[in-house]
Amino acid sequence: MDLVIIGAGGFGREVLDVARDSAASSCSEDLRLRFRGFVDDGSPDLQRLERIGADYLGSSTELARLRGAAYVVGVGNPKVRAQLAARADEAGLIATTLVHPSATIGADVTLGPGTVIAAGVRITTNVRIGRHVHLNLNATVGHDAVLEDFATVNPLAAISGDVVLKQGATIGTTACVNQGLCVGSEAVVGAGAAVVKNVEPATTVVGVPARALGQR
Numbered sequence: 776m777d778l779v780i781i782g783a784g785g786f787g788r789e790v791l792d793v794a795r796d797s798a799a800s801s802c803s804e805d806l807r808l809r810f811r812g813f814v815d816d817g818s819p820d821l822q823r824l825e826r827i828g829a830d831y832l833g834s835s836t837e838l839a840r841l842r843g844a845a846y847v848v849g850v851g852n853p854k855v856r857a858q859l860a861a862r863a864d865e866a867g868l869i870a871t872t873l874v875h876p877s878a879t880i881g882a883d884v885t886l887g888p889g890t891v892i893a894a895g896v897r898i899t900t901n902v903r904i905g906r907h908v909h910l911n912l913n914a915t916v917g918h919d920a921v922l923e924d925f926a927t928v929n930p931l932a933a934i935s936g937d938v939v940l941k942q943g944a945t946i947g948t949t950a951c952v953n954q955g956l957c958v959g960s961e962a963v964v965g966a967g968a969a970v971v972k973n974v975e976p977a978t979t980v981v982g983v984p985a986r987a988l989g990q991r
């Protein structure tokens with residue numbers, strides 16, 4: 776099956792690494808995804824794409840031409856990711872899940888379509904991960920956590936046991952969320968923050984302990 780990555784920016788190109796490494800480690804030829812190229816609505820750097828052996832297939836208006844291909848959205852912003860995923864679904868592409876072979880995943884973990892698990896991620900046990908979730912390099916997710924659709928966890932962040940990340944929540948690089956807490960929908964936890972109480976929806980928190988921007 777062909778694979779299309781929507782978004783040729785920095786993270787989109789990192790997603791290609793995940794796709795290539797997971798294809799290389801797959802023992803079944805039939806299950807391997809064949810990378811077809813990037814779709815991007817901006818002006819991607821074509822020389823960078825050439826240097827990584829990747830084609831540019833055009834903007835998201837071209838998606839109908841790619842009907843039947845598998846796709847993931849390699850865009851960090853959860854709202855933009857949701858819009859692009861809706862466009863791809865409507866055009867008849869099929870969201871797929873990419874897991875880097877160096878990630879470890881415990882028992883009873885579910886991963887929704889469109890979800891990308893980068894190198895070095897650790898997910899323990901009884902975890903629920905929704906659609907189009909990004910778990911970036913070396914992030915950890917503890918037991919019984921629930922990551923709703925379009926949640927984004929940046930490199931080295933630590934999501935403790937029983938945490939809930941509501942739809943579209945973003946956890947910054949190296950931030951941690953203490954056990955049992957809830958980060959509201961579309962909330963943003965700044966890089967390096969320590970979340971010690973629930974985060975309200977659509978709120979940005981920073982610092983140790985994390986406080987809402989504007990309330991510091």
Ligand SMILES: CC(C)(COP(=O)(O)OP(=O)(O)OC[C@H]1O[C@@H](n2cnc3c(N)ncnc32)[C@H](O)[C@@H]1OP(=O)(O)O)[C@@H](O)C(=O)NCCC(=O)NCCS
Nearest residue numbers: 929930946947948963964965966967968979980981982988
């Ligand atoms: C928290 C964040 C979203 C705020 O971005 P923003 O709304 O553009 O805010 P600004 O950069 O204008 O900063 C506003 C204030 O918050 C402070 N601030 C910003 N980010 C902070 C952080 N992570 N920790 C502590 N303070 C922070 C700034 O110093 C500034 O303080 P001041 O008003 O006293 O000068 C952003 O800084 C952040 O941490 N994003 C996550 C980045 C990340 O994980 N990237 C991963 C890419 S793979």
